[in-house]
Each structure stands twice: as structure tokens, then as C-alpha cells.
Amino acid sequence: MKRILTIALVMVMLLCGCSTTASTQPSTKSDGSSASAQQPAAKGGVTYASQPAFVGNSDEMYFFVSWYAGNEWWVGGYEGFKDAARQLGVNTKCVGAPNDSIDEQTAVLEQTIAQQPAGISLAVSDGSSFGSVVQSALNSGIPITTTDNKIEEANPIMFMSYDDNAMTKVAADHIGQALNGKGKVAMLEVVGQTNLEKRAAAFKENMAKYWPNIKIVGSANTGHDELKGASDTANFLTSNPDLDFIYTLNPTAAMGAVTAIKEANSKCRVITMDVNENVVQYIKDKKIDAAIMPDSYTFGYLSMLSLYCEKHKLLDPMWNVKLGEKSGWSVPTLEVGATVVTAENADNYKTSSYYAKRQSKGFEEGALDMKNPSLPGFWTR
Amino acid sequence: MQTPIAGSAPAVGIVKGIRKLFSYRETTLVLMIGLMFAVMPFFSPVFTTQKNIIATLLNVATKGIVGIGVTIILISGAIDLSVGAVVALICSVFGRVYLSSGNLMLGTLAAAAAALICGFVNGFLVTKCRLSAFIATLASMGICRGITFVLTKGTPIKLTSLPEGYRILGEGTLFNIPYVVILFLILALAAHIMMKKSKALRQNVYVGSNEKAARFSGVRTNKVVLLTYVLVGILCWIAAQMSVARFLTASPSYGVGWETELIAAAVIGGATLTGGEGSIIGTSLGLILLGFVDSAIVLLGVSVYWQDLIGNIILLAAVLLDAFVESRKQKESMKSSLKNIGASLLSNRVTEIKEKEKKV
Numbered sequence: 001m002k003r004i005l006t007i008a009l010v011m012v013m014l015l016c017g018c019s020t021t022a023s024t025q026p027s028t029k030s031d032g033s034s035a036s037a038q039q040p041a042a043k044g045g046v047t048y049a050s051q052p053a054f055v056g057n058s059d060e061m062y063f064f065v066s067w068y069a070g071n072e073w074w075v076g077g078y079e080g081f082k083d084a085a086r087q088l089g090v091n092t093k094c095v096g097a098p099n100d101s102i103d104e105q106t107a108v109l110e111q112t113i114a115q116q117p118a119g120i121s122l123a124v125s126d127g128s129s130f131g132s133v134v135q136s137a138l139n140s141g142i143p144i145t146t147t148d149n150k151i152e153e154a155n156p157i158m159f160m161s162y163d164d165n166a167m168t169k170v171a172a173d174h175i176g177q178a179l180n181g182k183g184k185v186a187m188l189e190v191v192g193q194t195n196l197e198k199r200a201a202a203f204k205e206n207m208a209k210y211w212p213n214i215k216i217v218g219s220a221n222t223g224h225d226e227l228k229g230a231s232d233t234a235n236f237l238t239s240n241p242d243l244d245f246i247y248t249l250n251p252t253a254a255m256g257a258v259t260a261i262k263e264a265n266s267k268c269r270v271i272t273m274d275v276n277e278n279v280v281q282y283i284k285d286k287k288i289d290a291a292i293m294p295d296s297y298t299f300g301y302l303s304m305l306s307l308y309c310e311k312h313k314l315l316d317p318m319w320n321v322k323l324g325e326k327s328g329w330s331v332p333t334l335e336v337g338a339t340v341v342t343a344e345n346a347d348n349y350k351t352s353s354y355y356a357k358r359q360s361k362g363f364e365e366g367a368l369d370m371k372n373p374s375l376p377g378f379w380t381r
Numbered sequence: 382m383q384t385p386i387a388g389s390a391p392a393v394g395i396v397k398g399i400r401k402l403f404s405y406r407e408t409t410l411v412l413m414i415g416l417m418f419a420v421m422p423f424f425s426p427v428f429t430t431q432k433n434i435i436a437t438l439l440n441v442a443t444k445g446i447v448g449i450g451v452t453i454i455l456i457s458g459a460i461d462l463s464v465g466a467v468v469a470l471i472c473s474v475f476g477r478v479y480l481s482s483g484n485l486m487l488g489t490l491a492a493a494a495a496a497l498i499c500g501f502v503n504g505f506l507v508t509k510c511r512l513s514a515f516i517a518t519l520a521s522m523g524i525c526r527g528i529t530f531v532l533t534k535g536t537p538i539k540l541t542s543l544p545e546g547y548r549i550l551g552e553g554t555l556f557n558i559p560y561v562v563i564l565f566l567i568l569a570l571a572a573h574i575m576m577k578k579s580k581a582l583r584q585n586v587y588v589g590s591n592e593k594a595a596r597f598s599g600v601r602t603n604k605v606v607l608l609t610y611v612l613v614g615i616l617c618w619i620a621a622q623m624s625v626a627r628f629l630t631a632s633p634s635y636g637v638g639w640e641t642e643l644i645a646a647a648v649i650g651g652a653t654l655t656g657g658e659g660s661i662i663g664t665s666l667g668l669i670l671l672g673f674v675d676s677a678i679v680l681l682g683v684s685v686y687w688q689d690l691i692g693n694i695i696l697l698a699a700v701l702l703d704a705f706v707e708s709r710k711q712k713e714s715m716k717s718s719l720k721n722i723g724a725s726l727l728s729n730r731v732t733e734i735k736e737k738e739k740k741v
Contacts, residue, residue: 070535098530099637189685221685226537226632227440227624231672234436235679238427252632255537259628263439263552263559264432278539278630285541351536362534 053314056090058368058381060118062307064300066147067105067125068224069096070363072276073251073296074123075351077147078363080300081121085367087377088308090118094363100125100193106133113137119307121300122156123147126194130154143310145303148195158306159333160299162195167292167338168203169210171271174290174340175245176211178269183214183244186236188222188229188253196249199273203247217243222253229256230263237264248272251279251291258287275341275349283346291341293349298336406651409706410666413699417673425680433676435558441672442565443468443627444639445665446620449572450613451643452664453582457609458589458656459507459514464617464643465636466525467499471621473529476538476631485547493618499525500614504607522640529633537632540625551626561623565665568619573661585609589656646671649699670699 064081066074078094085092095112097104105124110133112120120137122144124130131153134144138154147160175185185207190196200219207214217240220232229248233256236243246261246268248254254272261268272279275291282288309315317329341349355362359372372378402408421428447464454461474495479488499521506517532538553560576582584605587595596602625631648654649670650663674695678688 068535070530072536098526098535191685191689218679218682219685220679221688224634225637226628226630226635227443230628231436231440231675232679234440235433235676238430238433238436238676239425239680252537252634255628255630255632260436264436276536278537278541281539281541 053312054088054308056088056308056312058089058091060090060311061115061366062090062092062119062121062304063112063115063117064092064094064096064121065109065112066094066096066123067100069094069098069108072351073274075354075362076296077121077123077300077303079354079358079360080297080302081304082300082360082365082367082370083376084301084304084308086370086375087379088304089379089381090308090367092304092367093117096123102126102129106130109133109137113140113142117142118311119143119145119304121145121147121160121303121307124149124151126192127151128153128194143307145306147299147303155331157310157331158303159331160303161333161335162294162338163335164195164199164202165206167273167294168199169206170338170340171203171247171273171290171292172206172210174271175207175247176214178289179214179244181211181213184217184240184242185214185245185247186217186233186240186243187219188232188246188248188257189219190223190249190253191221196273200249214244222248222256224250224252226252226256226259229253230260231256233257233260233268234264237261237266237268241266243268245289246270250274251276254279254288254291255282258282262287277351280341280346280350283341284343286343289342291349292338293341294338295336299334302334406660406703406707407663407666409703410650410663410670410699413702414666414670414673417670417677421677421680425677428677428680431557433680435562437672437676438562438565438669439559440675441668442559442561443620443624444643445565445668446568446616446623447613447639448643448646448664448668449569449661450609450616451640452647452650452652452659452661453572453576453585453609454514454613455644455647455652455654456576456589456656456659457585457606458592459606459609460518460644460654461503461610461613462515462518462640463499463503463522463525464613465639466522466529467496467614467617468621468624468636468639469529469631469633470499470525470532471496471618472625472631472635473532473538473633475621475625476540477532479540479543480538485544489622492621493615496614496618496621497611498614499617500611501607503613504610507610508603508607526633533631533633535633537630540629540631543626543629548626548629551623551628561627564619564623568616569661569665576661586657589658591657642671643668645696645700649696649703651703667699671696 062081062085064074064078082092095108097108102125106129109122109130113133120142122130122134123146125148127146127149130151134146134151134154134156138144138156144156145158145160146156148162150159150161175183187200187203189200204216207216218236220236222228222232229252233246236246237260243266246257248257248270251272251274254270255278257270261270270288272288272291275283275293279288279291283291347353354360358370358375360370418429427433447468451461451464471492475488475492478491479485482488503518503521506512506521507514510517550560555563576586584595584600587598587600588602588605592602624635643664646667647659647664649667650660650665652659652664674692678692683691
């Protein structure tokens with residue numbers, strides 16, 4: 001009996017040992033990076049990890065940091081970020097400043113860095129103020145990608161950009177074609193937000209270049225303010241009763257413009273950058289002609305991929321300095337595309353429908369909280 | 382011997398009338414607005430059109446309704462920095478409750494409850510917890526804005542499904558004047574008169590002028606301040622309902638910066654940050670002046686980079702002009718007081734001498 005028990009015990013121990021060896025769950029370090037991935041086993045002169053390169057660890061936390069956190073225009077970006085993370089088996093968190101205050105954005109970024117995340121996808125309203133913070137985080141081994149506004153004083157692993165020229169060319173062409181090349185336009189701008197200032201400048205250039213007979217009769221610093229959007233539009237309509245178009249740099253101002261146009265009984269039309277649920281409805285109701293919407297999903301997805309690759313040291317480019325040092329390549333830039341939202345396709349851009357289809361809880365959940373099996377590349381451990 | 386000048390009595394009357402007119406704080410503001418109306422047509426003929434005036438008043442109206450409360454609070458010696466955030470919160474509470482229940486009345490009641498709670502909490506923190514009004518309302522500003530972000534999830538709540546009967550509040554007009562403007566003007570006028578006539582509202586002046594003296598003379602100062610904060614909440618609720626009816630959205634960024642603009646307007650209109658002084662008509666005129674300045678900046682085609690700078694320089698100029706006029710008034714009243722004192726002292730002395738002479 002004792003012998004049988006001893007044999008049984010040995011078999012159980014052997015089984016336990018086998019199952020431990022066969023487990024795909026690697027041991028983890030405090031920063032969430034995979035120990036097995038970082039300390040590859042040597043076998044016959046070839047080094048490799050105990051798990052595939054594109055399977056991460058559920059403890060790895062990647063942060064999506066933005067300003068105006070939780071705003072609808074980050075929806076696509078964060079969903080893309082979560083999708084890539086979920087497929088890689090790592091987790092995400094969305095944080096950010098509730099406004100465009102540089103101080104608050106810096107505070108949130110520093111707090112995020114203090115948590116030693118596996119990587120950060122960072123969007124800031126003005127890149128010039130974040131150079132030293134971002135570079136010190138990069139130096140400490142936290143990969144960072146940047147979006148919207150370039151941070152010149154730092155070398156993040158990638159800059160996700162929009163082609164302002166191409167996007168505003170679409171808006172300019174829409175106006176130009178609608179007016180047969182002749183008319184008046186006024187702009188509602190956002191001074192102080194670098195990417196939108198660039199976008200405003202690009203729009204003016206495109207109008208002057210391709211539609212010289214359409215006059216931009218005025219610009220107002222409206223900001224993201226509905227009431228100011230209404231008031232500035234009312235003033236433009238007073239000074240130019242024959243105004244044909246209002247071009248707004250953000251959807252909140254566009255909502256104010258629509259109200260003012262209705263109140264003034266004007267036939268002036270609106271075109272805006274970005275969308276929210278209200279703007280989608282206004283487009284469907286033909287109160288707004290169209291919205292130019294950048295492809296934020298792609299920047300979120302590719303941002304996550306590049307963060308993961310950097311964290312796991314998966315790239316082996318040709319260094320132009322001695323082996324082992326960081327390359328001298330400039331920061332790679334990715335320009336995502338844009339689309340035109342019109343009455344015909346507006347339903348596709350409703351956040352609520354998108355969330356419902358994906359069974360997503362948006363910014364409130366991490367990548368690994370998404371349990372919808374119909375999501376692309378869905379898998380479980 | 383002086384010969385009487387023909388018609389001197391009416392002339393003196395007119396001068397007195399003008400002096401009396403200038404003794405009102407609001408006169409300077411009316412003159413400033415008048416000056417804009419006199420000068421601006423040379424640069425932009427549309428500035429004085431009815432359309433522009435109505436559009437400017439419309440954009441000032443919702444803020445102006447809240448401005449009434451801000452003025453009363455300043456008069457009572459306190460301050461409220463949370464008004465913009467409270468309006469945004471009320472809008473989002475209304476939006477969320479209305480959309481989830483489909484019941485307009487329920488949404489309105491929930492919004493009213495939110496307004497009363499905000500006002501009461503502000504008042505409670507200031508009066509019962511003895512927190513500085515600045516700090517207490519600064520904190521509640523952050524809290525209200527935070528709750529708004531939670532309720533809206535950072536994006537405007539779409540309220541295009543609101544019934545026509547409700548939308549008329551924001552869209553309707555009477556003789557081409559929007560209801561919102563009419564409501565603002567009526568409320569401002571009524572509150573101004575009540576500040577002069579109503580015993581309850583006059584107590585704010587006593588509390589703001591000298592809280593201790595007011596308390597010793599039987600005024601329940603804490604109750605006065607607390608109820609004033611509740612009143613501000615109610616005015617925020619009215620403004621929020623009007624705003625939702627006009628824009629058909631509840632935007633999380635709505636009302637950002639209102640507090641500074643309203644306090645600036647109240648100060649231009651005669652209020653002081655130390656309490657005891659202020660005029661609701663003055664604040665309303667201050668806001669209207671700022672509205673016309675905004676309008677002028679756009680109509681003149683000022684570059685977007687210069688708009689804030691020019692707007693604020695004009696604001697400073699308005700405050701300086703007002704301060705100059707006020708100091709002149711004070712000097713004159715000081716002079717006339719001294720004259721009166723001097724005259725009465727002199728006449729007393731003359732009487733004394735005469736009496737002495739009689740005795741001798």
C-alpha cells in the first residue's frame with residue numbers, strides 16, 4: 001500500500017511539474033514586463049523566449065493619456081489602443097486632464113510616469129511644454145508615442161500625426177464645390193491649441209490656393225465654447241448677411257453656430273472638423289453640411305503596437321552608430337487618414353452605436369475587460 | 382447787489398438733474414455703451430442694427446440671469462466661483478434624467494433639485510462650516526464640473542428630442558425679441574427694484590456692509606447668506622433651462638469662465654469685492670457692454686490672436702473710467718460736505734459772537 005501511495009505521489013508531483021513547464025503564463029516583474037521574454041533561454045547557440053513575441057502579460061499596463069480626457073474625439077483612438085492591447089494580451093488604462101490646462105496635463109503625465117507603466121500613448125494640446133518630462137520618462141525606459149502635437153525637445157518612439165493639409169483640403173474643396181468657387185466663409189478657431197492652429201492655417205492656405213474667389217471674411221477665437229460659437233456666428237451673420245459658410249475647428253463651436261444660424265434665419269451652412277453625437281444628428285438633419293473626421297482608431301492601434309514592440313525590444317533596425325546604442329534615426333511619423341461624414345454615412349459615426357456594436361464601456365474599461373467574442377482577434381488565456 | 386438772471390432756476394434744475402443722473406453708477410455704463418453706438422457705425426454700419434443688438438442681448442441673457450445672483454452674493458460680502466460649473470451640472474442632470482425617463486417634468490424637477498442642493502451646499506460650507514467663500518465655491522466648482530464630466534462622459538448630451546413646447550422657451554420671440562432676453566430683462570429689473578424695496582434683500586446690504594453690526598441689530602446673517610446661495614442656485618437653474626431649450630444640448634464645457642466674466646461685470650456695474658455695494662442693473666449693463674465689445678471685435682475683423690488682448694484692455698479701460706468717475710464723485714461729495722460743515726461751523730461762530738455782543 002505504501003509503495004502504491006509513493007508511486008501515486010511521485011506521479012502527481014511529475015504531473016504538477018509538467019503542467020508548470022507547459023504553462024504559457026510567464027513569471028512577471030514589477031513593471032509588468034515578461035521575465036522569460038527578457039531572459040531568453042540559451043539552447044544550442046540560439047536564444048528564444050518561452051512564449052511568442054506577440055503575446056504579452058496581463059500585468060503589463062499601457063496608458064492612453066490625453067487632454068480633455070473622455071471627450072468623444074478620443075473614442076476611436078482608445079478603442080484602437082484597446083484592440084491592439086487585447087490582441088497582444090496586455091492591459092490598458094485611459095487617463096488625462098479634464099481640460100487643456102498645461103499644468104493639469106503635466107501633472108497627469110507625471111503621475112502616470114510615477115506608476116512605471118509599460119508604455120504611454122500621449123496626446124498633448126501644446127508640445128512645447130512637455131519636452132523634459134517626456135524625455136526623462138523615455139530615458140527611464142518607459143516607451144512613449146505622441147499624438148496631435150509634436151514634442152520637439154524629446155525623441156518619442158513614434159509621432160502619430162494627422163495630415164492637416166489633406167484634411168483641410170477636403171473641407172476647402174467641399175466649400176468650393178458647394179459655392180461654385182465664389183462666396184464668403186468665416187472661421188471659428190481655437191487659439192492656443194497648436195494642432196488646431198496648424199489646421200486653421202492649412203485651411204486658409206488651401207482656400208487661397210485652390211479657391212481664390214472665396215473670401216474668408218473673418219475669424220473668431222471661439223475655443224470649445226458653444227455659447228461663444230453662437231455669439232461669434234451671430235456677429236459674422238450681422239456683418240455679412242450673405243455669408244455662405246462657417247468653418248469650425250471643433251464640433252462644440254459648430255453646435256453653437258447651428259443655433260445662431262437658425263436664430264438669424266440665415267441660409268449659411270456649416271462644416272466642421274471632428275464629430276460628436278450632436279454633430280452627427282445635425283449632419284443627418286442637414287443642419288451641418290459635413291464633418292471631416294480624422295482616423296483616430298488607426299493611431300490608437302498602431303500606437304499600442306509600437307509601444308509594445310519597444311517595450312519587448314522586438315525591433316532590430318540597422319543602427320548607424322555602434323551596436324547596442326540607440327540609433328540616430330529621427331522620430332518616425334505616421335500620418336493617419338481622414339474621412340468626410342455626410343448625411344449619407346452619418347449613422348456609421350455615432351459613438352453610441354459603435355460602443356453598442358463592440359459591447360464596449362469606452363474609457364472606463366481596460367483592454368482585458370472587453371469580453372465580446374465577436375471582436376477582431378478575440379482570444380482568452 | 383446781484384440782479385436775478387432770467388431763467389436761472391430751470392438752468393439750476395437741469396444742472397442738478399444732470400448731477401443727480403451722474404450720481405447713479407449705471408450712468409457711466411450707459412454712456413460707455415452710448416459711446417460705442419456713436420463711434421462704431423463709422424467702422425461697421427451694422428453694429429447699431431436691431432439684428433446685432435438682439436443677437437448680442439441673446440448671447441448675454443443666460444449669463445445675465447446668473448449675474449443677478451452673483452451681484453447679490455457680492456453685495457452680501459461673499460463670492461460664488463461655482464456658477465458656471467453649477468449651470469453645466471444642472472444642464473447635464475436635466476439631460477440625463479430626461480433621456481433616461483422620457484419625462485420632461487421629472488427632468489426639470491431633478492435639475493431644480495440639483496440647483497437647490499448646489500446652492501444649499503455652498504451656503505452651508507460658507508455659513509456653518511465657516512469656510513472662506515472663495516475656497517468653498519472654488520471646491521464646489523471643481524466638484525460640479527467633475528460630476529458633469531461623469532454624467533456627460535465628456536461629450537455633449539444630445540437633447541434634440543425635447544418637445545416643441547419646451548423648445549419654444551429658447552427659440553420663441555415676442556415682437557422679435559427672444560423670450561430669453563425678455564426674461565433676463567424682467568428678472569434684472571425686478572431684482573433691482575427688490576434690492577431697493579424688499580426688506581429681505583436689503584438685509585444683504587447690511588450683512589455685506591458690516592456683518593457684526595448687522596448681527597447685533599438682529600439680522601440673522603448666516604440665514605441671509607445661505608438663502609442667497611440658494612437663490613443663486615435657482616437663478617442657475619433658470620439659466621440652465623433656457624440654455625438647454627436654446628441649444629438642445631447639455632455640454633460639459635458649458636459655463637467655463639462665467640464666474641470671472643460675471644464678477645468683472647458686477648465690479649464694472651458698481652459692486653465691490655468687500656461687500657455692501659452693488660447694482661443689478663449695473664451688472665447687467667456691464668455684461669451688455671462686454672457683449673457689445675465682443676461683437677465689435679468680430680465686426681471689426683480683429684485678428685484672432687489680438688481678440689482676447691483687445692477685449693481685456695477695453696474691460697480694463699471701462700473699469701478705470703468707472704473708477705475715475707467714482708473718485709471724482711467722491712471728491713465732489715467730500716468738498717460739498719466740507720463746505721456744509723464749514724458753513725455750519727461759521728454760522729455757529731457768528732451766532733456765538735452775536736450773542737456775546739448782545740450780552741456786552
